Amino acid sequence: MRRAAELGLEFLAGLDERHVGAATDDAGIVAQLGGPLPDEGADPEAVVEQMARDFDPGLIASAGPRYFGFVIGGQLPAAAGADWLTGAWSQNANLHPLSPAAAAAELVVGPWMLDLLGLPADASFGFPTGAALGSTVGLAVGRHVVLGRVGWDVEARGLFGAPEIQVIVGEEVHSTLLTGLQYLGLGRERVTRIPSDEQGRLRADALPSALDASLPTIVAIQAGNVNTGAFDPADAVADALAAHPNAWLHVDGAFGLWAAASPELRHLVAGVERADSWATDAHKWLNVGYDCGFVAVRDEAAHRAAMMSAKAAYLMQDAAHRDNWEYVLDSSRRARGFVVYAALRSLGRNGVREMIERCCRLARRLAERLGAAPGVEILNDVVLNQVLVRITPPDGGDADAFTRQVMTRVQDEGEAWMGGTTWHGLGAIRISVSNWSTTEADIDRTAAAILRAAGR
Numbered sequence: 001m002r003r004a005a006e007l008g009l010e011f012l013a014g015l016d017e018r019h020v021g022a023a024t025d026d027a028g029i030v031a032q033l034g035g036p037l038p039d040e041g042a043d044p045e046a047v048v049e050q051m052a053r054d055f056d057p058g059l060i061a062s063a064g065p066r067y068f069g070f071v072i073g074g075q076l077p078a079a080a081g082a083d084w085l086t087g088a089w090s091q092n093a094n095l096h097p098l099s100p101a102a103a104a105a106e107l108v109v110g111p112w113m114l115d116l117l118g119l120p121a122d123a124s125f126g127f128p129t130g131a132a133l134g135s136t137v138g139l140a141v142g143r144h145v146v147l148g149r150v151g152w153d154v155e156a157r158g159l160f161g162a163p164e165i166q167v168i169v170g171e172e173v174h175s176t177l178l179t180g181l182q183y184l185g186l187g188r189e190r191v192t193r194i195p196s197d198e199q200g201r202l203r204a205d206a207l208p209s210a211l212d213a214s215l216p217t218i219v220a221i222q223a224g225n226v227n228t229g230a231f232d233p234a235d236a237v238a239d240a241l242a243a244h245p246n247a248w249l250h251v252d253g254a255f256g257l258w259a260a261a262s263p264e265l266r267h268l269v270a271g272v273e274r275a276d277s278w279a280t281d282a283h284k285w286l287n288v289g290y291d292c293g294f295v296a297v298r299d300e301a302a303h304r305a306a307m308m309s310a311k312a313a314y315l316m317q318d319a320a321h322r323d324n325w326e327y328v329l330d331s332s333r334r335a336r337g338f339v340v341y342a343a344l345r346s347l348g349r350n351g352v353r354e355m356i357e358r359c360c361r362l363a364r365r366l367a368e369r370l371g372a373a374p375g376v377e378i379l380n381d382v383v384l385n386q387v388l389v390r391i392t393p394p395d396g397g398d399a400d401a402f403t404r405q406v407m408t409r410v411q412d413e414g415e416a417w418m419g420g421t422t423w424h425g426l427g428a429i430r431i432s433v434s435n436w437s438t439t440e441a442d443i444d445r446t447a448a449a450i451l452r453a454a455g456r
């Protein structure tokens with residue numbers, strides 16, 4: 001373990017300067033390490049050393065300061081340390097008798113999370129693998145509640161012969177939320193999609209005509225569009241649902257919900273606290289290592305009723321203690337509360353606010369640097385930490401192809417890494433500034449790398 005710690009520290013120390021992308025794909029590593037399992041074991045230290053050497057070419061410096069792909073956070077030093085401790089402790093975080101410490105960690109940090117995210121202080125909470133399964137939890141509780149109100153026990157009877165549920169999402173719904181609906185038997189395609197505006201915000205004015213007040217209804221909105229960072233108008237959606245007799249409102253705020261931690265940005269999430277359930281990630285913008293999500297539900301009894309209902313004499317549950325599994329989909333699992341404790345305790349309220357605001361400031365800086373160059377267009381309003389960049393070739397030719405080429409050149413050069421997307425039919429480089437360790441100098445190096453690749 002000491003050797004592993006040394007090797008881990010070497011990796012972390014090199015993060016800032018290593019080629020941000022990978023040097024090989026999976027096949028290169030499989031060729032090195034694959035094949036039949038040897039009959040004889042190997043020395044543990046040698047195994048760890050071999051892993052550090054042979055997996056290394058396929059590692060991405062995604063925890064480093066110039067990785068801007070997808071929406072990926074780094075790892076705060078305290079969170080990294082806590083993660084190593086969590087590994088050493090190897091607690092199963094499902095039941096209280098299996099780890100009072102893991103139960104306590106969730107009880108300590110859950111209220112901190114609710115407070116930072118501006119959610120009701122008495123909401124119940126759980127720590128799933130990520131926002132995707134956090135939203136699946138929220139939707140499952142919504143399914144339980146809206147069907148329960150019309151006399152249907154979905155946990156006991158499933159959906160066979162159940163009353164119809166109307167499911168409404170925005171046109172820009174995240175793909176994983178549809179997967180959650182798929183898991184729950186609500187169908188990824190059987191949803192009503194409300195049109196979005198040019199930034200990807202659900203158009204609340206189109207909601208009333210789509211709503212059928214006679215049907216049990218689940219509406220899912222999002223805080224933070226994965227491309228633009230834009231927010232669905234939670235207040236207006238909650239207003240539209242106010243008169244509905246049987247509706248559940250869920251917010252997918254994988255990264256955007258963190259805007260609530262900043263007085264400067266809080267206006268973006270106005271109204272989200274009126275929803276019934278919320279999902280976000282700690283492994284994105286809170287910068288804890290993978291994996292850690294967060295889900296909160298207004299109605300604790302409903303939350304527990306819709307989740308893990310395994311009961312058996314040997315499980316030794318008692319009503320006086322928290323069993324973490326009553327709030328998520330999984331049973332045996334890693335104790336995710338410890339890293340969240342470390343991240344939040346090391347940052348404090350002010351540190352969280354500063355980190356979120358810094359990332360947004362850096363995203364604006366990058367957008368300004370790039371947008372000032374000829375032929376470079378910023379496609380979105382940079383309201384949060386996301387920037388969409390489109391670049392026209394010097395001869396005015398195919399901007400889609402050229403933008404992709406620039407992205408590939410930057411990736412190959414290795415100074416920074418960012419992915420691509422298509423926004424309203426236009427090819428774009430997609431930049432997400434989510435890492436605690438990114439500095440202004442990193443942003444300027446990245447802007448220079450992009451402009452160099454574009455020949456500007």
Ligand SMILES: Cc1ncc(COP(=O)(O)O)c(C=O)c1O
Nearest residue numbers: 071130131132174176226254281
């Ligand atoms: C809006 C939104 N929802 C859900 C997810 C899925 O999050 P995870 O993969 O952490 O579960 C993402 C990931 O980027 C997201 O941006």
